[in-house]
Amino acid sequence: MSDAAQTKTLQRGSSKNQQAGGKAPLRVAVPSVLSVSDLYKSYHKGRLDVPVLKGIDIQIHEAEFTTIIGQSGSGKSTLLHLLGTLDAPDKGEIWFQERRIDNLPPRQKERIRNRDFGMIFQFYHLLPELTTLENVLIPRMVQDNFFAYMRNKKKYTERAKELLDIVGLSHRINHRPSEMSGGEMQRTAIARALISKPSILLADEPTGNLDEESGGEVMNTLMSLQQTENLTIVMVTHDNAIADKADRVIRLVDGKVTHC
Amino acid sequence: MYKLLLSWRYLKTRFIALASIVSVTLGVATLIVVNSVMSGFVGEMKDRLHGILSDVEIASPGLGEINWPDLHVKEIERIVGDDLLAVTYVVRVPALMNFEFRGRQWTQQIMLMGVDEKTFGKVTDFNPYLLNSKKRDAINFELEETGYDARLGECGWEYRRKKIANQQKIEDLIGPSTADSLVAQASGQSDVTSSEDSSLTNDPNQRAIAFEPLPVVAPVHQATVTDPYPQMNPAIPTSQLSAFDPHADLRDHVRPEEMFNPGRDQHTGIVLGIAISSRQFMNPKGDREELFMVRPGDDIQITLPTSGPTPSPITENCTIVDFYSSNMHEYDSTFAFMSLEKLQEIRRMVDPVTGSSTVSSIQVKLKEGADLNAVRDKLIAFFPPNQYPYVIQTWQDTQRPLLSAVNMEVTILNILLFLIIAVAGFGILATFFMIVVEKTKDIGILKALGAPSHGVMSIFLSYGVSLGTVGTGVGIVLGLLFVYFINDIASVIQWVTGREIFDPTIYYFSQIPTVVSPLMVFLVAIGAIAIAVLASVLPALRAARLHPVEALRYE
Ligand SMILES: Nc1ncnc2c1ncn2[C@@H]1O[C@H](COP(=O)(O)OP(=O)(O)OP(=O)(O)O)[C@@H](O)[C@H]1O
């Protein structure tokens, strides 16, 4: 990790870090949008226990661009899935906007995933049967029932087209994912993640599968969005160049945060 | 919203899934066809079975008799009440029928029914089956001049007169006659002889012609019809005839017009089932032909047991006055009908003291829609079996073995065909599992985007419902089309294979009867869709249970 990034993190987080004071539980006073305390997660393979996360404490601050870096297999994706309520931790708590979310009933977790989190994955994960526009609209379709969606369809479509314009894909709204390049697909995924106006964007190696140029385009898109829309971004990466651009860097080594 | 969109898109992009429901389509189509044909068949059969059977019958078992039938009817009227439409008496007796055909005597067993001319037609559907149109309005047992169905060929009085005259010619030829009469009738005789000769040849075509002796000799007879009994002509000396004339002694005392004259008089009239003495066969050209061994106008002998404590056989000369064709082979080949009074008289069923007669059964016709079984049960209650040894049955009871066999057939066919659809269900199950596996990633994505498990499940359920509905819909259309054009299809198949699928000589149907019951179509559709849905429930549940992280890791 570069010194510059470190300083930046320290500058921004210094006062908060002092208040949080090591492993003490987070207080309401701390203006962090998402925080994690003492998080454990292990996978079971037969009788064998594979511990992946061994006591993680993180705070994600509003309108910050945070990266999580670490070696392959260090548990970055696992952590991100836990943050996104896609999986449940063995131990520990996850707080989102002053509300504990790791033990919520499925229905509320789904609601949070749908409205408050935007997710981007390494392999884009678009639905191959749908066009770009429909892929972007999917979270809205999930949100509303048929009639509500039909009522709001115009509004949603406008917003989707706006987003596709921002990510530079307004000319491809009726294409299928199979007809697009990796970078284009990933930018579609970004537009999809933003359609519900989430308060936080969780990205798992969004550029991991792209060449340098498309990766750069995706990064530029994300960075400018962060500036213009004041987005909170948590991004998993093992690319130091990307980490350099982040406001804060969280380093995972052997299931623990070694560097904040 | 996304559920509809996605299941629609899956449907549109995966036509192969449609293949999995082809079996549903076929199953539904066959079920509809089979059920329609079967119910058409059963309906037709029931009509025919009911044909000459009354709604309810009170019969004495075997050859037993019911005494004082009038008193029974009074009670029946009281018991049945308003539902009663008509009542009639029937005497039923097994008999032997004897007739001559091509110079030989043939014997056939029949069930002889003595029926009341006035009321039998009201109680049963007998009249429409008669082949003489004049008898359809009111039954009688008189030979008619005209009105016989064309398929019978030459029959009636005209035929009888010709035949008698023809017989007379032959009798004259082989009987004692002078050289003069031989010479005088040479032309006519030579014709008769030649037709007799040709009947002995082995050529089947020749023989078929010989079965109809009349056309060959007809021209000769025209002249003789006016005088069918030359031996009764005073011009011929009685002495020439006396040795061979059994009625010679009578002739001296009875005037000719009082004597039984077969060219003018008939014996006891009898109506035969058309299949008793006729055969349908294929001629060498492949056409269907009907051979009548006897026809209206011919005389036959009926031998039947008399009534009373010591039954003895009695033979009665009868004249066939008509045929009936109910298209139920079982009836058409067994039953013969005769006037009730005449049969009672022949069998001595009339008490000479009281003048009251006995009957074999009392047949009852009920109003449309009356509950036959209820009436039967009331009658049984009034005539308890331990006091009255009567057999009280509805027509359905009488035909129970046949009807229940057919019902059983229908049930088994339905079960088998539904099994086909169930097998199709497993095809759907397998296909859907594969689609779910293929769509694992999509399911993960949807869940990551906040779609609830039941939402994901309903994508696959509605996928199954739409496939099931499409398959069933196509099946219904196919099935109905098949039913609608079934006779054309049958004739096409017949033309292709050269084989008769639906042999009218067996079934007596010229067309395959079909009845499409909307309820049946509805139930089949519901059943098929239910199977398609059930088959998609398991894969859909699996999709719902998929863990999003596991699903997303899948790449
Ligand atoms: N379902 C699972 N069962 C067993 N072990 C698992 C499972 N999922 C992940 N792991 C293990 O957990 C560890 C962390 O996995 P994770 O995917 O979080 O790593 P990562 O940091 O994202 O690596 P990468 O940079 O390659 O994506 C790995 O050692 C992996 O083998």
Ligand SMILES: [Mg+2]
């Ligand atoms: Mg990973």
